[in-house]
Structures are given as structure tokens and as C-alpha cells.
Amino acid sequence: xxxxxxxxxxxxxxxxxxxxxxxxxxxxxxxxxxxxxxxxxxxxxxxxxxxxxxxxxxxxxxxxxxxxxxxxxxxxxxxxxxxxxxxxxxxxxxxxxxxxxxxxxxxxxxxxxxxxxxxxxxxxxxxxxxxxxxxxxxxxxxxxxxxxxxxxxxxxxxxxxxxxxxxxxxxxxxxxxxxxxxxxxxxxxxxxxxxxxxxxxxxxxxxxxxxxxxxxxxxxxxxxxxxxxxxxxxxxxxxxxxxxxxxxxxxxxxxxxxxxxxxxxxxxxxxxxxxxxxxxxxxxxxxxxxxxxxxxxxxxxxxxxxxxxxxxxxxxxxxxxxxxxxxxxxxxxxxxxxxxxxxxxxxxxxxxxxxxxxxxxxxxxxxxxxxxxxxxxxxxxxxxxxxxxxxxxxxxxxxxxxxxxxxxxxxxxxxxxxxxxxxxxxxxxxxxxxxxxxxxxxxxxxxxxxxxxxxxxxxxxxxxxxxxxxxxxxxxxxxxxxxxxxxxxxxxxxxxxxxxxxxxxxxxxxxxxxxxxxxxxxxxxxxxxxxxxxxxxxxxxxxxxx
Amino acid sequence: xxxxxxxxxxxxxxxxxxxxxxxxxxxxxxxxxxxxxxxxxxxxxxxxxxxxxxxxxxxxxxxxxxxxxxxxxxxxxxxxxxxxxxxxxxxxxxxxxxxxxxxxxxxxxxxxxxxxxxxxxxxxxxxxxxxxxxxxxxxxxxxxxxxxxxxxxxxxxxxxxxx
Numbered sequence: 001x002x003x004x005x006x007x008x009x010x011x012x013x014x015x016x017x018x019x020x021x022x023x024x025x026x027x028x029x030x031x032x033x034x035x036x037x038x039x040x041x042x043x044x045x046x047x048x049x050x051x052x053x054x055x056x057x058x059x060x061x062x063x064x065x066x067x068x069x070x071x072x073x074x075x076x077x078x079x080x081x082x083x084x085x086x087x088x089x090x091x092x093x094x095x096x097x098x099x100x101x102x103x104x105x106x107x108x109x110x111x112x113x114x115x116x117x118x119x120x121x122x123x124x125x126x127x128x129x130x131x132x133x134x135x136x137x138x139x140x141x142x143x144x145x146x147x148x149x150x151x152x153x154x155x156x157x158x159x160x161x162x163x164x165x166x167x168x169x170x171x172x173x174x175x176x177x178x179x180x181x182x183x184x185x186x187x188x189x190x191x192x193x194x195x196x197x198x199x200x201x202x203x204x205x206x207x208x209x210x211x212x213x214x215x216x217x218x219x220x221x222x223x224x225x226x227x228x229x230x231x232x233x234x235x236x237x238x239x240x241x242x243x244x245x246x247x248x249x250x251x252x253x254x255x256x257x258x259x260x261x262x263x264x265x266x267x268x269x270x271x272x273x274x275x276x277x278x279x280x281x282x283x284x285x286x287x288x289x290x291x292x293x294x295x296x297x298x299x300x301x302x303x304x305x306x307x308x309x310x311x312x313x314x315x316x317x318x319x320x321x322x323x324x325x326x327x328x329x330x331x332x333x334x335x336x337x338x339x340x341x342x343x344x345x346x347x348x349x350x351x352x353x354x355x356x357x358x359x360x361x362x363x364x365x366x367x368x369x370x371x372x373x374x375x376x377x378x379x380x381x382x383x384x385x386x387x388x389x390x391x392x393x394x395x396x397x398x399x400x401x402x403x404x405x406x407x408x409x410x411x412x413x414x415x416x417x418x419x420x421x422x423x424x425x426x427x428x429x430x431x432x433x434x435x436x437x438x439x440x441x442x443x444x445x446x447x448x449x450x451x452x453x454x455x456x457x458x459x460x461x462x463x464x465x466x467x468x469x470x471x472x473x474x475x476x477x478x479x480x481x482x483x484x485x486x487x488x489x490x491x492x493x494x495x496x497x498x499x500x501x502x503x504x505x506x507x508x509x510x511x512x513x514x515x516x517x518x519x520x521x522x523x524x525x526x527x528x529x530x531x532x533x534x535x536x537x538x539x540x541x542x543x544x545x546x
Numbered sequence: 547x548x549x550x551x552x553x554x555x556x557x558x559x560x561x562x563x564x565x566x567x568x569x570x571x572x573x574x575x576x577x578x579x580x581x582x583x584x585x586x587x588x589x590x591x592x593x594x595x596x597x598x599x600x601x602x603x604x605x606x607x608x609x610x611x612x613x614x615x616x617x618x619x620x621x622x623x624x625x626x627x628x629x630x631x632x633x634x635x636x637x638x639x640x641x642x643x644x645x646x647x648x649x650x651x652x653x654x655x656x657x658x659x660x661x662x663x664x665x666x667x668x669x670x671x672x673x674x675x676x677x678x679x680x681x682x683x684x685x686x687x688x689x690x691x692x693x694x695x696x697x698x699x700x701x702x703x704x705x706x707x708x709x
Binding site: 121122125126178179303 | 555556560563567571601605611615616617
């Protein structure tokens with residue numbers, strides 16, 4: 001079929017089953033936008049390019065498929081960089097299309113030219129600069145394949161404007177074959193058996209479930225494995241909800257801001273089974289000391305993560321869902337019969353820890369207790385709700401109380417990108433219009449992304465927003481208190497607008513509460529109001545994260 | 547210990563930048579790096595000599611393998627390979643020293659590539675260690691300029707390293 005490259009780009013997206021894309025146009029990507037206008041693909045116009053990345057991020061996490069964002073050259077592309085690095089750090093599949101200046105002018109610093117493939121090199125799974133229009137089909141096919149397989153990640157396609165306007169004879173390739181890219185899926189059976197043997201011998205085994213569980217859609221497999229083996233499970237920040245929060249084996253989140261029973265379990269375990277978790281510094285702060293007294297089984301699709309941050313005794317490379325089902329089989333085999341017997345003492349100890357742990361849901365006089373608020377919110381949300389936490393204290397309040405049965409908890413884990421919650425929630429809601437989606441942020445992070453309230457309104461993607469207002473960059477404040485002799489500097493958010501009025505300016509209903517007594521009613525109005533809602537929750541500036 | 551990594555990559559634009567950038571941002575030190583095409587013109591071989599701990603080398607290898615353009619990586623210790631590096635030394639040389647320098651070069655199997663009234667250019671292809679030796683020996687004459695290609699290496703024996 002003879003067509004323009006820009007039309008072909010749209011055909012490529014259609015062939016990949018893309019229904020929604022997030023973007024922001026500019027001169028160099030106009031040929032594509034022109035072609036897009038004749039397609040059924042829904043385009044969601046964000047209010048700054050970074051948020052096209054975060055929205056695609058949320059969309060990808062909920063669909064499990066590569067999501068697409070499109071921006072123009074130069075500042076459009078550089079604005080998106082934080083969106084790309086955020087996706088890269090959390091292994092989110094994404095295809096990014098950037099317009100580029102005309103190819104004959106490349107390298108001459110013309111208007112809105114930036115070397116975007118070079119700029120993102122350090123935090124992108126792969127990138128292409130298309131110079132030959134005939135490559136269009138192959139490159140799109142490869143990009144989607146690379147983004148969505150193995151350890152997923154963002155892939156960028158940079159297309160000069162003149163190339164977009166060229167005519168080609170186009171067919172979309174059916175198959176993809178990249179000789180240098182063949183991700184492995186199945187775990188090596190010898191390693192699986194070694195892992196099973198180590199677990200059978202363990203006195204105090206523990207599973208650390210990370211974001212990899214969601215990426216490989218291994219939630220059910222994990223549950224089956226745990227049901228059978230009765231191994232306790234802690235999660236990383238990215239792994240929250242990997243095992244349903246009400247599962248008797250779920251102990252909660254570990255790490256710097258994790259809860260005591262979970263961290264206790266990590267400290268005391270003799271066999272640590274890392275499932276799609278990369279042992280980041282905030283999760284396991286002192287890996288070498290920890291590994292010294294334990295058998296470490298590390299299961300991950302990315303061989304480079306194994307042995308990078310923690311010494312490993314039994315590495316297993318592969319897709320975590322495959323590995324877990326292989327391991328479940330191995331656990332049933334004669335002579336092993338891993339069925340939870342023999343771990344009664346271990347469980348007793350852990351139950352004792354759980355009993356001793358009481359999250360502080362106390363009264364706060366003139367403020368709302370955010371931990372109590374999150375607890376109450378989770379009790380009332382529909383059981384499949386999606387909650388997107390931003391970054392900072394709000395994130396940890398939201399993380400540690402998480403108890404939505406079949407819900408999803410999304411946050412920027414690796415990068416800790418402030419301003420992530422609202423655009424990500426928009427993306428998640430666009431992917432799952434029937435699921436209630438709540439963005440939880442602080443007054444700092446909200447002011448990094450509130451322009452996206454307009455996107456919600458324009459495209460009818462209603463998100464419920466909770467803003468914890470303490471007039472501070474709370475987590476930085478806490479850090480300055482502890483590590484910088486309480487020299488509080490540049491953490492005061494004076495000058496912030498009235499968020500309720502701001503919401504009103506967008507036509508979004510809102511409420512503000514400042515007492516624990518108001519929590520129930522406010523949550524009811526948030527949940528039962530039609531469409532978008534903004535709830536501002538006033539918290540004590542001195543409120544601690546844990 | 548020094549390791550030599552043979553990295554087979556797709557022969558197209560931007561690949562070298564991806565490979566060298568990876569070393570820079572992950573804090574791996576490159577002793578030398580040489581790149582050229584192979585018998586298959588669509589494939590280039592990058593030979594990288596690194597001096598690091600075993601676990602760092604392992605991590606480098608894994609990170610290289612993650613790059614989509616990298617087809618294959620093989621890690622060699624010095625005893626497993628034949629390695630060669632080309633060096634050219636422009637050294638001060640007068641009528642009195644010219645013969646001496648020529649004799650030294652001969653001992654290393656080096657050639658004299660250029661002569662002027664006050665300089666000579668020695669061309670030597672050998673192992674990195676031998677080149678260092680030669681350099682030390684001619685240093686007292688006064689080095690004007692030294693240039694080296696970085697090592698390339700092949701595995702000893704009849705084994706074939708290809709895609």
C-alpha cells in the first residue's frame with residue numbers, strides 16, 4: 001500500500017492494538033497528528049509533556065501492554081525525559097514517539113532541535129532515529145516487542161519531520177526477529193530444584209515480592225505457591241498488593257519506610273526468596289550484611305539484577321510467573337513436600353510481631369491523622385479500586401495502610417518522581433474506566449501536576465484526588481530534622497492556592513477536612529460524587545512518616 | 547585482574563556510544579577500547595580491556611548483554627587470548643642516536659615508519675606489555691608523541707567466536 005510515513009505510523013499503532021495515546025503536539029510531529037486525526041485512536045492531550053509519560057505509565061501498568069506517548073522535538077522531548085526515566089526505573093513498557101527536525105538539518109542546532117536519542121541513552125531500553133522511511137514498519141514492530149518483553153521498559157522512536165511526509169510502500173511486518181535480543185522465559189530446571197531444596201531445608205523462609213510479580217502477571221501463581229507452602233510474604237514498594245493484603249501470609253511492606261513486622265521478618269529469615277525484586281537501597285539498605293547469614297534465592301528476568309546489589313546463592317533467571325509455577329511443581333515432588341509443616345515456630349514469632357504492631361490511628365486535635373484517613377479510605381473504596389500514590393510522606397501513608405482487596409497500588413518506586421500521581425491516575429483510569437481511581441498526593445506533589453485536572457475534565461477521565469496539606473515538603477522536612485540538625489530550609493509551601501477553590505475553577509467538586517471526625521463523611525462524598533472530586537486533608541506539619 | 551571483553555555488536559550508528567556510555571555511567575573503567583568490522587560486514591567487534599574485580603566484570607558483561615545492539619559478549623583472561631596493539635612513537639633522534647634507536651626497535655620487531663632530521667617514528671605491533679617495555683626504553687631519548695590503538699584479541703586455538 002502506497003502511503004505517507006505519517007499514515008503508516010498510525011497504521012503501525014492500530015496494528016499493535018493501540019486504542020489510546022497520550023501526547024502534546026508541536027511543529028515537527030504535525031504530520032503524524034494530521035494522520036492521527038483520521039484514526040479511531042483516542043488522543044489524550046496532557047498539559048505538559050512529562051505527564052504524557054506518567055499517563056502512559058499508568059495506562060501500561062493497568063493494561064500490561066506497551067503504552068504510547070507522542071511529543072514534539074526539542075523542549076517537547078526534553079520535558080518528557082523525567083517521564084521516560086520514571087518508566088525505565090520501574091520497568092514500564094512504553095513506546096515514545098518524538099518528532100525531530102528535518103533530517104538534512106540534523107546536527108546543526110536549528111530551532112527546537114535536541115539529540116533526544118542521545119539524551120535518554122542512560123535510561124531507555126532502546127531507541128531509534130528513523131532516517132530511512134522504509135524502516136518504519138520494522139522499527140515500530142521491534143519497538144513494541146522490545147518494550148513489552150523480557151524486562152519491559154521504554155523504547156523511543158525519533159522521526160524527522162521530512163521522513164514523516166515521505167511516501168512509501170507500506171506493510172506492517174507480522175513477525176519480529178532480533179538476533180541480539182532473545183529474552184529467556186523459563187527458569188533453568190536445575191536452579192529451580194536447588195531453590196526448592198533450599199526452601200525445604202529452611203527453618204525461616206521468606207518471600208520478598210517485588211514489582212516483577214505484576215509485570216509477569218504472576219499474582220495468582222504467587223498465591224497458589226504461598227497457599228501450598230505457607231511461606232510468609234513481604235513486599236517491596238513496587239510489590240504492594242502482589243499478594244492480596246488480606247491474605248494470611250501477607251506481612252506488609254519492607255524497607256526504610258516499611259512496617260516493623262515485615263522488616264523483622266527480613267532480618268530473621270534464613271532463606272530469602274526474592275521474586276522480581278531488585279534489592280534497591282531503600283528496600284534493603286544493607287544487603288551485604290544481610291546476605292552473610294542467609295541463603296539468598298534471587299529470581300528475576302533480568303540477569304543483570306542478580307548479583308548486582310546482593311550476593312546470591314541460588315540465581316534463577318526467567319519470567320517470575322513461569323519460575324513460580326515451576327517452583328510450585330518442584331515443591332510438590334516426592335522427598336520435598338514443602339507444605340508449611342515445620343514452620344510453626346517461625347509463624348508464631350511473626351504473628352507475635354504482627355500483634356505487637358499497632359499503626360498509630362490516634363487523634364490529632366486540630367488536624368486529620370493521615371494514617372487513619374488512609375485506613376478509612378481503603379475500608380470504603382470499591383474492592384477493585386486503583387490507588388496512585390505520589391512521592392513523599394503521602395506515599396508511605398498510602399503504602400503502609402493499603403488494604404484494597406483486589407485493588408492496585410501504583411507509585412513511582414525507583415525514581416521517586418514527584419507529580420506522578422495525577423497523570424498516572426489519568427492513564428490508569430483511561431485504561432480501566434470502570435474502576436475507581438484515586439490519586440493521593442501532598443500539597444508539594446499536587447502543585448507539580450495539578451495542571452492535569454484540565455486533562456481529566458477535557459477527556460472525561462474522572463479521578464478522585466486526595467491532597468494531604470501540611471504546607472511543607474514533609475519528607476524533606478523530616479529528613480532535615482533528623483539528618484541536618486532540624487535546620488528546616490526551603491520546605492515551606494507558603495503561597496499555595498486554596499485547593500478547593502482551584503478545583504472549583506476546573507468545575508470539580510471538592511471538600512476540605514481538618515479533623516478525624518470529618519473523615520467518614522468526606523470519604524463518602526469523594527466516593528459517591530459523580531466524576532472527579534478533590535478532597536483536601538489538612539495534616540499536622542509535624543506528622544511523621546511512620 | 548585485567549580482562550578482555552570481545553563484544554560483537556550490530557554495525558550501525560550509535561552503537562559505540564551506547565557501549566562506551568554504559569561504562570561511563572556505571573563507573574567501570576576502560577583500559578582500552580578498539581572497534582572494527584568482522585568477516586560479516588553487518589557485525590562489528592568491540593574489544594574492551596578492563597581492570598576490575600570479578601563481580602564487576604560479571605556485571606559489565608550482563609549490562610552489555612542488555613543492550614539491544616549487543617549480539618554476544620565473551621570475557622577472556624590474559625592467558626586465553628592472543629592480543630595485539632599498534633603503537634606509533636615519535637621520538638627525538640639525532641645523527642648520534644638514530645642507529646641506537648633503530649637497534650632497539652629491531653629488538654621489539656618494530657619498524658621505523660618515518661625519519662626526519664631530528665625525529666624518528668617507530669611503529670610497533672605487539673602485546674600491550676611489550677609496547678610498555680619499548681616505550682620505557684626509548685623514553686630517555688625524548689618522546690615527542692605517542693599514539694596507540696588499544697588491544698584487539700582473538701581466542702587461542704581453533705575456536706571461533708561469531709554470532
